[in-house]
Amino acid sequence: MRTGWLLVAVGAAVAAAGVATAGEPDGRVLFKDYCKPCHMAKSPNGEVTPMTLIQDQWERFFKEKLVPSHQNVVDPAHGGKKVLEVITPEMLQKIKKFAIDHAADSEHPMTCG
Numbered sequence: 001m002r003t004g005w006l007l008v009a010v011g012a013a014v015a016a017a018g019v020a021t022a023g024e025p026d027g028r029v030l031f032k033d034y035c036k037p038c039h040m041a042k043s044p045n046g047e048v049t050p051m052t053l054i055q056d057q058w059e060r061f062f063k064e065k066l067v068p069s070h071q072n073v074v075d076p077a078h079g080g081k082k083v084l085e086v087i088t089p090e091m092l093q094k095i096k097k098f099a100i101d102h103a104a105d106s107e108h109p110m111t112c113g
């Protein structure tokens, strides 16, 4: 029991430190950290940047495809936890906004750099 609480406390401290040093991470940074590592050019999972899809496709991806396609995927870049457990709903909102704002048919298509 004690160890459990300690881990929770350490986790919270690390999370707080991350937020404090990075400031409010924007969608681009989140996309780069939480999507790009698995979706770079030539990745077996397919290259994905905001420009890869048009806005309607992104809407559909976040609504219907993200969960089934990532349900059992673990993220080695973030402690080997499941992708869907690592990315919080708040982070996902920012990533989604960034992807849609910079989709192939947006006014400012771009990659996440």
Ligand code: HEC
Residues within 6 Å of the ligand: 031, 034, 035, 036, 037, 038, 039, 044, 045, 046, 048, 061, 065, 069, 070, 073, 074, 075, 076, 083, 087, 095
């Ligand atoms: C730990 C690795 C990993 C991370 C992190 C990851 N993905 Fe994926 N992604 C995958 C795998 C594996 C697939 C499935 C590939 C397949 O089925 O061929 C996939 C599939 C996809 C697809 C195609 C899905 C479809 O049904 O058409 C898109 C688009 C995608 N990911 C976007 C993202 C976005 C956006 C993020 C960040 C929020 C992300 N991925 C984070 C591994 C990852």
